[in-house]
Amino acid sequence: MKHFLLSIALIAFSYVAIAQDDVETLSETTILDDTEVESDELSDEEYEILVDSIHASFNYEYGSISLNEDLATLQVPSGYKFLNAAQSKYVLEDLWGNMPEETLGLLFPEDIDPLSDNFTYAVEITYTEDGFIEDEDAEDIDYDELLETMQEESEAMNEERKKLGYDGIELIGWAQPPYYDNTTKKL
Known part of the structure; x- marks a missing residue:
């Protein structure tokens, strides 16, 4: 019998610190629709439009979510929302500046978005096949x-x-x- 570990790691390591910095600066370079945008070249109004467009681009999911082609099913708890793997990869790497890695998604409290002023935490969902024991x-x-x-x-x-x-x-x-x-x- 194989055991599959679905590890849910709080993004408390570098993600939270980096994400909170990025809420203020969006990082030096933000990639949006394959176009690099230098944050220091944006007016306040342009910056707000960019942040709003990033928020609007996310498609959050609720309820029962099939992860990685039926590897596992995640029941999104009440008060939370789920961001799929592709969108989570964009958040983790392009917005928050983390190293590339495989992820199954991110879980956010209902009232928090990746670039929210009130950002506190998110939960990254990953998969590791550890095998039989x-x-x-x-x-x-x-x-x-x-x-x-x-x-x-x-x-x-x-x-x-x-x-x-x-x-x-x-x-x-x-x-x-x-x-x-x-x-x-x-x-």
Whole structure:
């Protein structure tokens, strides 16, 4: 049996900080409909029109959402809205300036948009195929050791991030310690 991890990571690392900076500046260069726009070349009125057009371009989804060709189904909670993979990639990379990566989508509180003045957080939905694990092995996972390995990998990844012109990130710890549920066979 294969276990699929649908990891939902709060975009608390660099996304929130970068996104909040971008609310004010939209980044130095914004790509809209394959046209680069230099933010310092825009008047206040043009800037507002650009932000409004970006907001209007998003097609939020609600209810039951099929992710990645029926890989999983996401039930969007009440009070939230979902942005599909293609639009989320635009937000993460072009608007917020993050490194390219695969994403299944972003979940936003109902009253928040990627460039809102009141932006606080978003939830990125990603997928990782981790494979089969025996129940006995799952019970023996050392989560502290796992975290340490992930922190080392994060540090190693920082070298590549810096080569590409991005800031490094630091994995501090678990937002909620993982556990294996033997009844549902899920990590």
